[in-house]
Amino acid sequence: MRLSYPTNIKIIKVPCTGRVDILFILKAFENGADGVCLIGCLEGECHFLTGNIRAKKRVEYIKSLLEETGIGAERVAMYNISAADGRRFAEIAREMTEKIKALGPNPAKKQVE
Numbered sequence: 001m002r003l004s005y006p007t008n009i010k011i012i013k014v015p016c017t018g019r020v021d022i023l024f025i026l027k028a029f030e031n032g033a034d035g036v037c038l039i040g041c042l043e044g045e046c047h048f049l050t051g052n053i054r055a056k057k058r059v060e061y062i063k064s065l066l067e068e069t070g071i072g073a074e075r076v077a078m079y080n081i082s083a084a085d086g087r088r089f090a091e092i093a094r095e096m097t098e099k100i101k102a103l104g105p106n107p108a109k110k111q112v113e
Contacts, residue, residue, distance in 0.1 A: 003086050005093035016040070017078070018051025022058050029071060032109040035100035038078040039089060052080060071108050075100065 014020060017040030025036050038059060040052040056078055063073035077096060081088045 003090040005090045006097040008097065009093055016046065016048045016051035017055035018046070018048055018053075020055055020058070022062055025058075025062050025076060026065070029066070029075070029106060029108055032106060034103070034106045034109075035075045035077075035096060037076070037092065037096045039092060040078070040080055042080050042082055069108070071106065072103060075103060075106070 017038050020038060028036050038055055040055060041047070043052055043056075046052045059076060059078040062076050066075060067073040079092050081092070
């Protein structure tokens with residue numbers, strides 16, 4: 001069965017969610033992303049041992065920063081799923097897209113002049 005997810009999602013593959021730096025996510029918002037979602041392996045099953053735990057802590061920190069800046073903590077999320085669970089990935093992608101659509105555009109998006 002072929003699974004589909006919204007076409008407005010840009011997938012950036014990394015070896016581990018633990019490699020995603022806080023600055024990468026903040027830069028995404030600065031460049032106009034309306035939301036960012038990290039999807040990594042199940043907790044306790046990280047090939048790099050604690051990468052997904054580090055990523056989870058970073059996402060929580062970023063949420064607090066986004067709330068302070070008025071962008072909104074709900075624009076960033078992290079999910080842990082099995083690499084074999086494509087159906088869940090598509091479901092998360094649709095849910096996140098709907099949530100971001102309801103929030104509207106990123107208030108920090110650069111204005112086109």
